[in-house]
Amino acid sequence: MTASAAAPRRGRPRSEDADGRILRAAHQLLLERGYDGFVMDEAALRAGVAKTTLYRRWPTKDHLLVALVARIQDEVPVTDTGDIRRDLVSYLTAIATGLDRMRRVGRADGDTDRSAGVVAELVAAAARHPDVGEAVRALFARRNALPLALLDRARERGALRAEVSSALLFDQLAGALYYRLLVTGEPVGARYAEDLVDQVLAGAATPQPERT
Amino acid sequence: MTASAAAPRRGRPRSEDADGRILRAAHQLLLERGYDGFVMDEAALRAGVAKTTLYRRWPTKDHLLVALVARIQDEVPVTDTGDIRRDLVSYLTAIATGLDRMRRVGRADGDTDRSAGVVAELVAAAARHPDVGEAVRALFARRNALPLALLDRARERGALRAEVSSALLFDQLAGALYYRLLVTGEPVGARYAEDLVDQVLAGAATPQPERT
Amino acid sequence: MTASAAAPRRGRPRSEDADGRILRAAHQLLLERGYDGFVMDEAALRAGVAKTTLYRRWPTKDHLLVALVARIQDEVPVTDTGDIRRDLVSYLTAIATGLDRMRRVGRADGDTDRSAGVVAELVAAAARHPDVGEAVRALFARRNALPLALLDRARERGALRAEVSSALLFDQLAGALYYRLLVTGEPVGARYAEDLVDQVLAGAATPQPERT
Amino acid sequence: MTASAAAPRRGRPRSEDADGRILRAAHQLLLERGYDGFVMDEAALRAGVAKTTLYRRWPTKDHLLVALVARIQDEVPVTDTGDIRRDLVSYLTAIATGLDRMRRVGRADGDTDRSAGVVAELVAAAARHPDVGEAVRALFARRNALPLALLDRARERGALRAEVSSALLFDQLAGALYYRLLVTGEPVGARYAEDLVDQVLAGAATPQPERT
DNA sequence: CGATAAGCGAGACGGTACGTCCAGTCTTCCA
DNA sequence: TGGAAGACTGGACGTACCGTCTCGCTTATCG
Numbered sequence: 001m002t003a004s005a006a007a008p009r010r011g012r013p014r015s016e017d018a019d020g021r022i023l024r025a026a027h028q029l030l031l032e033r034g035y036d037g038f039v040m041d042e043a044a045l046r047a048g049v050a051k052t053t054l055y056r057r058w059p060t061k062d063h064l065l066v067a068l069v070a071r072i073q074d075e076v077p078v079t080d081t082g083d084i085r086r087d088l089v090s091y092l093t094a095i096a097t098g099l100d101r102m103r104r105v106g107r108a109d110g111d112t113d114r115s116a117g118v119v120a121e122l123v124a125a126a127a128r129h130p131d132v133g134e135a136v137r138a139l140f141a142r143r144n145a146l147p148l149a150l151l152d153r154a155r156e157r158g159a160l161r162a163e164v165s166s167a168l169l170f171d172q173l174a175g176a177l178y179y180r181l182l183v184t185g186e187p188v189g190a191r192y193a194e195d196l197v198d199q200v201l202a203g204a205a206t207p208q209p210e211r212t
Numbered sequence: 213m214t215a216s217a218a219a220p221r222r223g224r225p226r227s228e229d230a231d232g233r234i235l236r237a238a239h240q241l242l243l244e245r246g247y248d249g250f251v252m253d254e255a256a257l258r259a260g261v262a263k264t265t266l267y268r269r270w271p272t273k274d275h276l277l278v279a280l281v282a283r284i285q286d287e288v289p290v291t292d293t294g295d296i297r298r299d300l301v302s303y304l305t306a307i308a309t310g311l312d313r314m315r316r317v318g319r320a321d322g323d324t325d326r327s328a329g330v331v332a333e334l335v336a337a338a339a340r341h342p343d344v345g346e347a348v349r350a351l352f353a354r355r356n357a358l359p360l361a362l363l364d365r366a367r368e369r370g371a372l373r374a375e376v377s378s379a380l381l382f383d384q385l386a387g388a389l390y391y392r393l394l395v396t397g398e399p400v401g402a403r404y405a406e407d408l409v410d411q412v413l414a415g416a417a418t419p420q421p422e423r424t
Numbered sequence: 425m426t427a428s429a430a431a432p433r434r435g436r437p438r439s440e441d442a443d444g445r446i447l448r449a450a451h452q453l454l455l456e457r458g459y460d461g462f463v464m465d466e467a468a469l470r471a472g473v474a475k476t477t478l479y480r481r482w483p484t485k486d487h488l489l490v491a492l493v494a495r496i497q498d499e500v501p502v503t504d505t506g507d508i509r510r511d512l513v514s515y516l517t518a519i520a521t522g523l524d525r526m527r528r529v530g531r532a533d534g535d536t537d538r539s540a541g542v543v544a545e546l547v548a549a550a551a552r553h554p555d556v557g558e559a560v561r562a563l564f565a566r567r568n569a570l571p572l573a574l575l576d577r578a579r580e581r582g583a584l585r586a587e588v589s590s591a592l593l594f595d596q597l598a599g600a601l602y603y604r605l606l607v608t609g610e611p612v613g614a615r616y617a618e619d620l621v622d623q624v625l626a627g628a629a630t631p632q633p634e635r636t
Numbered sequence: 637m638t639a640s641a642a643a644p645r646r647g648r649p650r651s652e653d654a655d656g657r658i659l660r661a662a663h664q665l666l667l668e669r670g671y672d673g674f675v676m677d678e679a680a681l682r683a684g685v686a687k688t689t690l691y692r693r694w695p696t697k698d699h700l701l702v703a704l705v706a707r708i709q710d711e712v713p714v715t716d717t718g719d720i721r722r723d724l725v726s727y728l729t730a731i732a733t734g735l736d737r738m739r740r741v742g743r744a745d746g747d748t749d750r751s752a753g754v755v756a757e758l759v760a761a762a763a764r765h766p767d768v769g770e771a772v773r774a775l776f777a778r779r780n781a782l783p784l785a786l787l788d789r790a791r792e793r794g795a796l797r798a799e800v801s802s803a804l805l806f807d808q809l810a811g812a813l814y815y816r817l818l819v820t821g822e823p824v825g826a827r828y829a830e831d832l833v834d835q836v837l838a839g840a841a842t843p844q845p846e847r848t
Numbered sequence: 849c850g851a852t853a854a855g856c857g858a859g860a861c862g863g864t865a866c867g868t869c870c871a872g873t874c875t876t877c878c879a
Numbered sequence: 880t881g882g883a884a885g886a887c888t889g890g891a892c893g894t895a896c897c898g899t900c901t902c903g904c905t906t907a908t909c910g
Contacts, residue, residue: 018881018882035336035339036340039869039870039871040870040871040872041870041871044883048883049882049883050882050883050884050885051871051872051873051883051884051885052873052874052881052882052883052884053881053882053883055871055872055873056881056882059872060871060872061870061871061872117339118339119339120332120335120336120338120339121336121339123332123335123336123394123395124332124333124335124336126332126397127329127330127331127332127333128248133397136395137395137396137397140395140396141396161414161415163414164411165407165411168388168407168408168411169411171387171388171391171392171408172384172387172388172408172411172412173384174387174391175383175384175386175387175388175389175390175391175392176380176383176384176387176388177387178387178390178391178394178395179383179386179387179390179391180383180387182335182390182394183335183348183349183352183390184349184352184353185345185349195377195380196380196383196384199376199377199380199381199384200384200412200415201415202373202375202415203373203412203413203414203415221902221903222857222858222859222902222903223857223858223859223860223901223902223903224858224859224860224861224900224901224902225859225860225901225902226859226860226861227860227861227901230860230861251890251891251892252891252892252893253891253892261861261862262861262862262863262864263862263863263864263892263893264860264861264862264863264894264895265860265861265862267893267894268860268861271893272892272893273891273892273893434876434877434878434883434884434885435875435876435877435883435884435885435886436874436875436876436877436884436885436886436887437875437876437885437886438885438886438887439875439886439887442886442887460764463864463865463866464865464866464867465865465866473887473888474887474888474889474890475866475867475868475888475889475890476868476869476886476887476888476889477886477887477888479867479868480886480887483867484866484867485865485866485867541763542763543763544756544759544760544762544763545760545763547756547759547760547818547819548671548756548757548759548760550756550821551753551754551755551756551757552672557821560819561819561820561821564819564820565820585838585839587838588835589831589835592812592831592832592835593835595811595812595815595816595832596808596811596812596832596835596836597808598811598815599807599808599810599811599812599813599814599815599816600804600807600808600811600812601811602811602814602815602818602819603807603810603811603814603815604807604811606759606814606818607759607772607773607776607814608773608776608777609762609769609773619801619804620804620807620808623800623801623804623805623808624808624836624839625839626797626799626839627797627836627837627838627839645854645907645908646852646853646854646907646908646909647852647853647854647855647906647907647908648853648854648855648856648905648906648907648908649854649855649906649907650854650855650856651855651856654855654856675895675896675897676896676897676898677896677897680857684857685856685857686855686856686857686858686859687857687858687859687897687898687899688855688856688857688858688899688900689855689856689857691897691898691899692855692856695898696897696898697896697897697898
């Protein structure tokens with residue numbers, strides 16, 4: 001009962017085979033060369049596909065790469081054990097690992113550079129094309145839906161204060177991670193995730209009896 | 213007793229005049245055209261300087277622009293009124309305003325795109341050249357020193373809990389801002405800054421007597 | 425029985441139209457500005473063609489200009505009236521005229537400089553790139569085939585001594601012309617051509633009865 | 637009896653030491669790199685001299701190199717044994733050898749390219765600057781004075797026909813050599829010199845009794 | 849003997865062209 | 880009409896190298 005009423009598509013249909021080959025080739029090329037070194041001609045060549053075919057599917061290199069990364073990074077596991085601290089830590093650790101893998105893309109093994117690599121370029125790509133920005137934001141909205149729901153549930157069962165905004169809370173957590181990755185370049189490991197969660201949950205201010 | 217024995221500088225000294233003209237021209241050009249539209253030839257032309265003179269000072273367009281922005285964005289006012297909440301809010305608001313100005317650079321007035329613009333490009337630039345990354349991180353280290361000191365003082369006088377890490381706390385605050393700007397593209401205004409500070413200070417978890 | 429099985433040429437063929445426009449524009453530009461003043465950007469601009477299109481066809485400014493001049497200078501008329509003296513004089517005069525025109529290329533009208541101009545630059549270009557040298561030599565081989573044949577015929581019918589080498593003879597004639605043009609800069613006119621031919625034919629030595 | 641009345645030169649005199657070092661360094665650099673690869677900065681560096689010092693002496697790279705080559709190539713031995721054939725052959729052989737040495741300048745040993753190398757560039761240099769052209773022509777006038785005198789003497793003593801023009805005769809000889817070197821790139825060896833002289837002296841035309 | 853004039857080393861500077869790179873479009877032939 | 884191949888436009892980039900200029904300093908001669 002797929003709604004598509006046979007959509008009378010005329011002419012030769014797009015090769016689905018090509019789609020796969022392109023994405024596979026693009027993925028590997030990105031891994032080898034990084035964002036800047038990723039060249040459309042080369043991508044087409046490796047996929048055994050004409051450049052036209054690339055551009056028929058994605059209007060821009062930026063579009064292609066954002067789509068590609070969206071595909072790769074889509075799954076972030078969210079567990080709900082009832083222990084909000086534990087769930088958040090494992091979630092953040094997963095993200096941190098993913099980001100760190102992205103960061104190393106296109107680098108030689110010994111490279112100790114702390115810069116943000118591909119992630120930064122994607123952010124820039126989003127900045128260059130409104131629609132790519134839209135896509136990236138949609139991607140993140142989707143990705144973040146689960147953890148946000150997790151936070152909501154935690155609040156509902158009384159593990160979080162009633163006044164707490166889930167969105168804000170999430171910003172504090174994810175933001176710190178991305179800030180480190182994109183801006184200060186400091187490492188983000190499991191330890192950091194734990195400390196972060198602890199401090200976020202506990203709050204920074206000394207207890208204020210009258211504020212209760 | 214400064215060891216520098218006057219360093220007998222040989223050859224024609226670099227024209228400080230040129231430096232000024234270049235940075236001024238570059239600044240304006242960046243404002244008008246944005247990162248992508250910023251063209252070295254044009255920058256040289258406007259500064260009344262040969263392109264070689266640009267490249268003698270900065271090996272790359274990325275280098276030049278990062279240096280330029282570093283110059284522009286260097287000053288972020290930090291007040292210390294003794295009321296940590298107030299100080300943080302005003303600091304974050306100042307940053308948010310600065311970022312928002314950067315974001316609009318090179319855009320037509322009516323442009324409603326929520327993307328990160330120049331900031332994202334700078335982050336990407338930092339990702340492309342290790343030395344630019346280094347410079348950016350140094351810049352942020354310098355910029356962040358004052359607010360970090362502010363947090364330290366607040367903790368010392370008992371306004372913050374003793375276990376709180378200033379660095380971590382700062383990440384929660386600045387991170388959230390940058391995350392919104394660079395990734396989700398949601399607006400960051402004064403209201404957001406206030407809510408953020410409140411929640412960060414108060415903590416998310418419900419009071420846990422036994423955790424004390 | 426030409427083996428070339430139609431070579432199934434794939435992809436977009438090179439625009440012959442572009443070829444024409446380029447060569448026409450380049451020709452005019454060379455006439456106006458001379459070798460040194462000939463600038464690739466300008467040539468592309470005038471031809472209404474991207475610079476890459478130029479470089480796809482000729483790897484270098486030198487290559488382009490040599491090809492261009494080869495095209496322009498290809499035709500040198502050779503007459504065979506049976507009177508070898510007359511034929512040679514008219515041939516040499518034609519060459520001299522052509523060279524002289526080349527020499528004036530890119531010069532203001534009143535310019536009295538006796539230097540070799542474009543011709544010299546072409547020779548230098550040939551010296552800079554082995555393949556250009558090859559092309560130039562091939563060009564001259566083609567150009568010289570006719571006059572050499574003329575000399576051969578003259579010898580066969582007894583107008584030249586049997587021992588005479590056509591190649592050597594040709595060197596004496598053409599060489600003198602080029603030497604004047606390129607090295608000493610003295611003018612080469614019709615009068616000079618006549619005297620040259622006379623002396624070459626007559627020989628320099630006093631008759632040596634015993635040498636017969 | 638030099639008219640120069642001590643020319644009251646003021647200021648610091650030019651260092652003759654520098655002159656020597658420059659020319660030596662330039663010579664070697666030219667040999668190593670050829671005309672195109674000869675770079676003023678490098679020449680100055682090697683001579684241990686400021687670029688200014690170069691330009692104070694020669695207004696242009698072309699000027700410097702022409703002066704340099706003039707210096708190197710100045711001496712061509714002319715013998716006068718009374719046997720005009722022999723004298724010419726040995727003279728031409730000497731020139732041919734010199735040219736061939738020039739041709740190989742800046743080339744790797746195995747290089748089989750037949751192009752004219754430095755000689756051609758000098759000719760082009762002469763074409764670019766009127767005064768360099770003048771200098772080159774003066775140089776050749778000086779160089780050619782001796783062989784021309786040789787020819788004159790030969791004619792006077794009856795070894796050459798009375799009507800023969802020395803200048804023209806010389807053009808036939810030297811011209812052929814330069815033509816081969818600069819244009820056709822064919823080798824010029826001792827054998828060629830002999831054949832050339834023979835044919836030039838004998839004349840090409842069959843004896844024409846009535847032309848006497 | 850100090851003023852003056854030039855030479856010199858070092859290196860920045862202006863200028864200008866070159867050749868390259870790459871994104872994205874267009875044209876041709878083929879399935 | 881999709882696709883492969885590859886030429887094409889467009890535009891910036893960074894480089895190269897020439898010849899000039901500006902420092903601070905040195906070396907001569909003149910008054």
